[in-house]
Amino acid sequence: MRTIRYVLIGLGNLGRRFCEVIVEKEALLRERYGLELMLVGAADSRGAAYDANRLDPARVAQIKQDGGSVADYPGVGRTGWDALALVQAVEADVLLEVSPVNLAQGAEPGLSCIRAAMQKGMHVVTPNKGPLVVAYRELHELAKANGVQLRFDGTVAGGLPAINLGARDLRGAVVQRIEAVPNLVTGYVMDMLAEGVPWDEALALARAEGVLEGDGSWDLEGWDAAAKLVILTNAVADFPATLNDVTRAGIATVGVDELVSARREGRRYRLLARAERQPDGGYALSVTPTSLPPDHPLGRLGRKQMGVVYTTDIYGVITAIIDEPNPIPSAMTMLRDVLDIYS
């Protein structure tokens, strides 16, 4: 039996779900992999808790469910102790970094936490796009220099192993094209608009459905898809794309009339992220609302489905789609990544 001590930064939707589900997996992890995952530190925006002998994930989840902060954790919670200070203070094997990202305001606190963890020899698992978009190469070099692993399968398309499939199973190929519908909210809103639901109501429905958080502009204007495309292009095509390289159009650039008539003709609009290999070996990146016919590999995605298509020279055209009825798959990419490191 091997004990893996982990620190969890960020206890929003994904962090809390992870805590809820991981307790149900204890027996399976012991039996199947000989592993015990032990939460020793956790932080949210209000504070942190650290106990070298173990924090109870179920208790952390319950505190968050009740609207509290992990700073309230009995005995070891501290208000105002921030995520970076926690990472610097703990002794642990792996950091799970899932703090909220608002790229308009930089990639903090995630980026600093990831750097600090790697510098002290911790592996890093993160479904947080921000740090990867801002510092993809730097973080990979830092991981290499410190002999640790950096895993980020959850950054793109929720629980779909889009990164893993692309980066590992396409080795040896030239990736000619990447196409992705890497989030739920844009398709959801466009489907609503196509059905005649007014914009504000469509957003309210998306929020009620749990696929829209915040004011939605990050997603609806295509930034989220662009960030994910940048990560995919780096990880899968090994091309150092940045956010500035993405030609981007949000969903509001398509008229409602066009959405309605496409629907009538059996086509479905999705905010398609696309990287296309150029004759010079580079890639042209775009995010744009695209009318997909039913025979496109992503042309029949439902409202809780995301997907990716890789067109390659030697492995044909490979499509992967996830049906993700709730955020648990997105949260549990952190387990997938941890097990990828340790089993």
Added chain:
Amino acid sequence: MRTIRYVLIGLGNLGRRFCEVIVEKEALLRERYGLELMLVGAADSRGAAYDANRLDPARVAQIKQDGGSVADYPGVGRTGWDALALVQAVEADVLLEVSPVNLAQGAEPGLSCIRAAMQKGMHVVTPNKGPLVVAYRELHELAKANGVQLRFDGTVAGGLPAINLGARDLRGAVVQRIEAVPNLVTGYVMDMLAEGVPWDEALALARAEGVLEGDGSWDLEGWDAAAKLVILTNAVADFPATLNDVTRAGIATVGVDELVSARREGRRYRLLARAERQPDGGYALSVTPTSLPPDHPLGRLGRKQMGVVYTTDIYGVITAIIDEPNPIPSAMTMLRDVLDIYS
């Protein structure tokens, strides 16, 4: 630069294609992975060739293209030298085993070659179902005991990384259901029959299209799908299923009238391989012609498409589909597997 010496057993459709394509990949493998793959031995049913200084894969491919045997390889080819003797004689790092399989006659020569290679410390890569179906556990234990790797991503659904995705990216999950359309020929023939083409003509078309080899009974009676399902269930659900556990019905168990009327109603028949988790933790395995509605994840597979669906407790429902217009992706799973070992 690291040189990997490999031996290739089997120079049929896949082995020959591998030789053709691998020469085009030399520069990429050097630049991207710092690897040189060096063919040192090759065998077909008539003989073998061995040169510790390198055989030329392009030359091997040409000899086969011209209808010859690798025994004719200038200088180092030997008629009657069999695959097992070659494996025992060579010094090499990895065995690529892709000899033809006819399970009715056992899993030879593949099984003996794989055992011999592992016993002398070679890694093994094989898209050959036979040895895995006959001796899944034994071969995995032998690999472990000898500290070598056994990779077989190409055994199921051609170039689709169905095994890799299931075995690696579903770690930590309980797999509730596996559904697969793991070969092309059965869907191809059923589509033809549904379009009113007579049985013999449908088979002739499938043969002309390159999706049917031999007399087809192995595929059409569901043995091929059953073998692949057994491997999937072992690799992905970690359940020791065997061929005897599969309830199997071939495509001829569906009447042509039914195929035609399903097509008329917008449904598509596929020979569906399915493993369903049971209350006791075991799996019920079946291969049966199944009428799939268009909204089933595999309900719109084209004639050159294969796919797999994994229904899990924590990663949602994940579907992967390959569009494989020719056998190159199936052949190049051997490159994927080699790079999985060495990069």
